Amino acid sequence: xxxxxxxxxxxxxxxxxxxxxxxxxxxxxxxxxxxxxxxxxxxxxxxxxxxxxxxxxxxxxxxxxxxxxxxxxxxxxxxxxxxxxxxxxxxxxxxxxxxxxxxxxxxxxxxxxxxxxxxxxxxxxxxxxxxxxxxxxxxxxxxxxxxxxxxxxxxxxxxxxxxxxxxxxxxxxxxxxxxxxxxxxxxxxxxxxxxxxxxxxxxxxxxxxxxxxxxxxxxxxxxxxxxxxxxxxxxxxxxxxxxxxxxxxxxxxxxxxxxxxxxxxxxxxxxxxxxxxxxxxxxxxxxxxxxxxxxxxxxxxxxxxxxxxxxxxxxxxxxxxxxxxxxxxxxxxxxxxxxxxxxxxxxxxxxxxxxxxxxxxxxxxxxxxxxxxxxxxxxxxxxxxxxxxxxxxxxxxxxxxxxxxxxxxxxxxxxxxxxxxxxxxxxx
Numbered sequence: 001x002x003x004x005x006x007x008x009x010x011x012x013x014x015x016x017x018x019x020x021x022x023x024x025x026x027x028x029x030x031x032x033x034x035x036x037x038x039x040x041x042x043x044x045x046x047x048x049x050x051x052x053x054x055x056x057x058x059x060x061x062x063x064x065x066x067x068x069x070x071x072x073x074x075x076x077x078x079x080x081x082x083x084x085x086x087x088x089x090x091x092x093x094x095x096x097x098x099x100x101x102x103x104x105x106x107x108x109x110x111x112x113x114x115x116x117x118x119x120x121x122x123x124x125x126x127x128x129x130x131x132x133x134x135x136x137x138x139x140x141x142x143x144x145x146x147x148x149x150x151x152x153x154x155x156x157x158x159x160x161x162x163x164x165x166x167x168x169x170x171x172x173x174x175x176x177x178x179x180x181x182x183x184x185x186x187x188x189x190x191x192x193x194x195x196x197x198x199x200x201x202x203x204x205x206x207x208x209x210x211x212x213x214x215x216x217x218x219x220x221x222x223x224x225x226x227x228x229x230x231x232x233x234x235x236x237x238x239x240x241x242x243x244x245x246x247x248x249x250x251x252x253x254x255x256x257x258x259x260x261x262x263x264x265x266x267x268x269x270x271x272x273x274x275x276x277x278x279x280x281x282x283x284x285x286x287x288x289x290x291x292x293x294x295x296x297x298x299x300x301x302x303x304x305x306x307x308x309x310x311x312x313x314x315x316x317x318x319x320x321x322x323x324x325x326x327x328x329x330x331x332x333x334x335x336x337x338x339x340x341x342x343x344x345x346x347x348x349x350x351x352x353x354x355x356x357x358x359x360x361x362x363x364x365x366x367x368x369x370x371x372x373x374x375x376x377x378x379x380x381x382x383x384x385x386x387x388x389x390x391x392x393x394x395x396x397x398x399x400x401x402x403x404x405x406x407x408x409x410x411x412x413x414x415x416x417x418x419x420x421x422x423x424x425x426x427x428x
């Protein structure tokens with residue numbers, strides 16, 4: 001299609017005339033697919049056509065033209081206009097239309113992400129990409145390929161709370177394994193930024209234990225952070241992998257993370273001097289991995305763990321004794337640690353400022369307030385819902401032809417006739 005005046009008017013007329021109902025839209029999609037190569041060839045002439053279309057009514061046709069317009073090289077000078085155009089389209093487009101060409105929509109959104117990064121302004125991309133992935137999703141349980149891009153922009157712009165909004169969803173539908181790896185890795189980093197270490201551990205654990213035929217770089221970096229977050233949040237780290245971890249991960253992750261395992265071993269001694277020595281020895285490696293900030297939190301957490309151990313032995317203790325026992329520089333520093341731990345709910349204690357004595361208390365939570373009952377009930381309801389979903393997924397899998405075919409091949413390895421010779425005393 002050589003885009004002259006007549007063909008341009010014909011294209012616009014087709015889009016405007018076939019955007020009314022599902023049947024027409026299917027016809028329009030077929031027409032646009034056939035014209036796709038020609039549209040790309042004439043991409044530099046297409047931008048004026050967008051002014052004749054309404055992105056909310058003619059979303060499918062608008063998408064094809066916008067995709068063609070942004071398919072070529074984009075200079076930094078043009079990037080700002082591209083970002084504005086795509087953001088306006090994403091906000092206005094009809095979800096049911098763009099889902100008819102999801103690959104096109106994803107391509108446009110990924111180019112949009114590239115342009116906001118080229119402009120060194122990732123925050124501009126956060127809201128539009130969140131809107132885009134919500135429109136692309138058929139349910140909140142679906143992981144789209146835009147999820148990792150959105151979380152990356154949240155990380156780069158430090159919009160951690162916005163990133164958390166999608167991490168609350170239970171993901172059950174995954175198309176591409178790499179999307180899951182990046183979603184969990186970036187999500188784990190966002191949770192670390194918000195100090196939600198329990199959720200961070202869950203997401204990083206998913207990366208480390210996900211099926212993989214070869215050890216990915218993402219899994220290696222996730223494992224390093226998994227070690228550090230385990231020390232910060234749990235005060236310990238186990239080198240044993242769950243049984244469902246891939247053999248590739250079990251073979252290689254430990255070898256590729258030796259400085260971090262050495263740090264975990266030093267941490268387990270409870271001696272701050274040994275931990276500091278290990279950190280100094282591996283400082284260059286931690287800096288190179290951009291994990292030194294987390295390593296410093298690991299060191300700080302050791303002081304907290306040692307103070308927590310004191311609560312199991314003593315009812316009262318002076319700030320000076322606490323400083324000496326956990327190897328802090330002064331009673332004032334010990335007081336700051338104790339106050340922070342009280343504020344974070346990590347210990348229960350009072351400080352007598354007059355004589356510098358700390359009195360350790362029992363946990364005041366009696367688990368009988370309305371708020372606590374609501375939290376428990378909410379957790380039970382969520383577990384019941386997840387159980388039903390897993391049961392449904394298991395039933396669907398048991399009828400899946402590809403799964404049944406694979407199971408059938410596995411069974412052919414065995415000669416079940418041999419079981420006829422089993423002695424009768426084993427019969428049930």
